[in-house]
Amino acid sequence: MQTTLEPQTSFEVNDNGFYGRFGGAFIPEMLYPNVEELRQNYRQIIDDPAFQAEFWQLLEDYVGRPTPLFHAKRLSAQVGATVYLKREDLCHTGAHKVNNTIGQILVAQRLGKERIVAETGAGQHGVATATVCALMGLECIVYMGEIDMERQKPNVDRMRMLGAEVRPATSGSKTLKDATNEAMRHWINNPVDTHYIIGSVVGPHPYPDMVARFQSVISEEIRKQLFAKTGRENPDYVVACVGGGSNAAGAFYHFLHEPMVRLVAAEAAGLGVSSGHSAATTALGKPGVLHGSRTILMQTEDGQVTEPYSISAGLDYPGIGPLHAHLFDSGRGEFYAITDDESIQAGFNLTKLEGIIPAIETAHALAALPKMNLQPTDVVVVCLSGRGDKDLATYSKYL
Numbered sequence: 198m199q200t201t202l203e204p205q206t207s208f209e210v211n212d213n214g215f216y217g218r219f220g221g222a223f224i225p226e227m228l229y230p231n232v233e234e235l236r237q238n239y240r241q242i243i244d245d246p247a248f249q250a251e252f253w254q255l256l257e258d259y260v261g262r263p264t265p266l267f268h269a270k271r272l273s274a275q276v277g278a279t280v281y282l283k284r285e286d287l288c289h290t291g292a293h294k295v296n297n298t299i300g301q302i303l304v305a306q307r308l309g310k311e312r313i314v315a316e317t318g319a320g321q322h323g324v325a326t327a328t329v330c331a332l333m334g335l336e337c338i339v340y341m342g343e344i345d346m347e348r349q350k351p352n353v354d355r356m357r358m359l360g361a362e363v364r365p366a367t368s369g370s371k372t373l374k375d376a377t378n379e380a381m382r383h384w385i386n387n388p389v390d391t392h393y394i395i396g397s398v399v400g401p402h403p404y405p406d407m408v409a410r411f412q413s414v415i416s417e418e419i420r421k422q423l424f425a426k427t428g429r430e431n432p433d434y435v436v437a438c439v440g441g442g443s444n445a446a447g448a449f450y451h452f453l454h455e456p457m458v459r460l461v462a463a464e465a466a467g468l469g470v471s472s473g474h475s476a477a478t479t480a481l482g483k484p485g486v487l488h489g490s491r492t493i494l495m496q497t498e499d500g501q502v503t504e505p506y507s508i509s510a511g512l513d514y515p516g517i518g519p520l521h522a523h524l525f526d527s528g529r530g531e532f533y534a535i536t537d538d539e540s541i542q543a544g545f546n547l548t549k550l551e552g553i554i555p556a557i558e559t560a561h562a563l564a565a566l567p568k569m570n571l572q573p574t575d576v577v578v579v580c581l582s583g584r585g586d587k588d589l590a591t592y593s594k595y596l
């Protein structure tokens with residue numbers, strides 16, 4: 198499937214919502230009015246200077262942006278290159294996800310919506326959504342897989358404390374994919390007063406593009422900060438983990454059309470790519486339609502979605518967003534599959550070397566570094582998507 202990169206290849210979404218042969222809006226008829234309302238309005242809303250001003254003010258005063266770009270000297274010495282960490286773990290609520298929920302709650306307000314519905318895997322997106330709903334005084338309903346509710350109990354309590362109603366998804370594997378189905382069903386039944394906040398660059402157009410635009414603040418800051426520190430705007434590599442792909446999309450965004458910047462995505466291999474317990478989508482998947490967009494997803498011979506597995510709830514998803522499918526398909530992105538054990542080791546390694554406990558999702562990105570054949574002159578930016586406090590119970594099993 199991998200083809201050579203043509204210089205003219207675009208990584209922007211086209212008018213029909215496609216990135217190459219991926220994307221679009223494959224939705225049931227009953228969802229059409231909701232998605233169409235959003236599609237017709239989102240660019241105009243986002244590009245409005247008053248929206249931009251409010252968005253950036255909240256990112257600054259509420260989220261705590263810009264997040265630092267930290268030169269990790271001991272990690273650099275270990276991997277034999279210059280490594281910077283983009284500290285999204287320092288965002289309010291502990292991960293990059295709030296960048297998107299701030300943007301989407303402002304869109305929902307401008308569309309006159311009164312209620313927010315969302316899905317969540319690790320609970321991070323649910324917390325980020327419940328947080329902005331509290332901030333803006335909107336009703337919030339979050340669907341979460343029953344198994345994820347057990348794995349991430351503190352985040353369930355956080356959401357409830359923030360005033361959200363957390364509803365368990367009890368079908369299928371009882372994880373993120375099922376929560377997403379339930380949230381979409383809810384939206385179909387409540388089209389007029391409800392906005393659905395998707396937590397990653399997945400779902401029908403315009404979601405992948407809208408979420409990528411909100412998260413692109415990450416690479417916008419990286420460029421400025423790297424220039425201030427090194428005199429160059431472009432690193433040699435940008436590395437990020439990919440569940441649905443929103444932190445990666447945000448970290449890659451302003452480098453998509455800079456061919457000298459290599460874009461590295463780390464997927465969750467679980468117990469191993471061919472173990473039958475994995476979430477390494479590009480290694481195992483084929484093109485198909487998942488949650489409203491044509492992308493690459495893990496599926497059986499006859500097209501049934503395969504149950505994914507990863508130690509990290511945030512990467513436990515059978516697909517990737519259409520932008521990433523296109524990055525893989527075109528060869529613009531380089532994809533690594535990282536096992537549970539490799540990610541845990543990378544998490545402990547960063548903690549010991551730099552005093553930063555990363556989310557286990559994030560640790561997958563760090564585990565890619567030793568596999569990248571880095572040279573001493575290379576400048577690498579790793580998107581440190583979130584902090585590991587929520588994963589302490591999992592880490593402590595390895596202590």
Ligand SMILES: *Cc1c(COP(=O)(O)O)cnc(C)c1O
Nearest residue numbers: 397440441442443444511558583
């Ligand atoms: C949710 C999450 C991810 C995965 O989501 P993406 O949309 O792929 O970014 C990665 N890291 C952290 C810390 C998360 O909370």
